[in-house]
Amino acid sequence: MTALPSGLLGTLDPTSDRAVFRQIADHLREAIDKGRFAEGAKLPSESELVEHFGVSRMTVRNALALLQSEGLASSEHGKGVFVRPRPPVRRLASNRFARRHREQGKSAFIVEADEAGSRPEVDNLQVKEERPSTDISTRLGAPRRVLARRRRYLLDGRPVEFATSYLPLDIARDTPIAQPNPGPGGIYARLEELGHTLDHFDEEIRARMPSPQEVKTLQLASGVPVFHLIRTAFDTKGRAVEVCDTVMASDAYILNYHLPAN
The missing domain is CATH 3.40.1410.10 (Chorismate lyase-like)
Known part of the structure; x- marks a missing residue:
């Protein structure tokens, strides 16, 4: 599996009392806000995020679900999770x-x-x-x-x-x-x-x-x-x-x- 580009996403802070899935969502949210993922772009797959952060698939799914609940991303069945368009x-x-x-x-x-x-x-x-x-x-x-x-x-x-x-x-x-x-x-x-x-x-x-x-x-x-x-x-x-x-x-x-x- 190809590793995510260096600097695209940060790393977890093991000393933080913030839940791991929220930390992952924070990194993805920051990448979206800074334009590393453009409107309509596909976010890294569950497997890529599991490998990058060294966490379980369920933890990654919870992070992606959080972004979707905030209206920042949307899921397309069989295709992945994508950045939602911003105000037109x-x-x-x-x-x-x-x-x-x-x-x-x-x-x-x-x-x-x-x-x-x-x-x-x-x-x-x-x-x-x-x-x-x-x-x-x-x-x-x-x-x-x-x-x-x-x-x-x-x-x-x-x-x-x-x-x-x-x-x-x-x-x-x-x-x-x-x-x-x-x-x-x-x-x-x-x-x-x-x-x-x-x-x-x-x-x-x-x-x-x-x-x-x-x-x-x-x-x-x-x-x-x-x-x-x-x-x-x-x-x-x-x-x-x-x-x-x-x-x-x-x-x-x-x-x-x-x-x-x-």
Whole structure:
């Protein structure tokens, strides 16, 4: 059997109180982070790791399983364990809702997909009137009924996020916003055409582990967390005109913010 290249992986520390399989996972994780194993690259086989570290096969399997649970690697039956791809989309918070994009007929998701060089898709679209949750109602100024627009977003066929937009019925009912396809520029372009010129957006973001349904909807690998983002859009009169509740696959995005220092 061919030995692994010198310097590719470190050696175990026999004086450490850290479990051996975790030490092996640490070395593999460091090699991935430093680019010694590129995205999509195959990691050393179980036999190679057994020989390199001088441990049992079960110890190596536990180390590889740990990396998979963290979302860093994925196993392909009969082929081996591979480095999972890293975030393809840089989500630019200061740019994605710029009015110039709406004027060009582009929604925020299309803008991001274009910058990433990816093919955008939307599926699982549902539009219906419903009673909002207490949280959504409070954010929108306590309407009793809202228009809810649910959809899933994909890049190059891979699900990356799903979102639900909630809009007051007195704004959205019997308008293009209530149609499955609201037209170029999306619902924000339609809101401005209806006289609700957008002034600013407030966003709240937290990271958490996904629910079983979210794992299924986004086809998440084991151990991959999600970003849960709630955005409220306000018009120039200070009215909240939309709340968007979004769940994003954390391994599909880099969240990028431009924060002025003045």
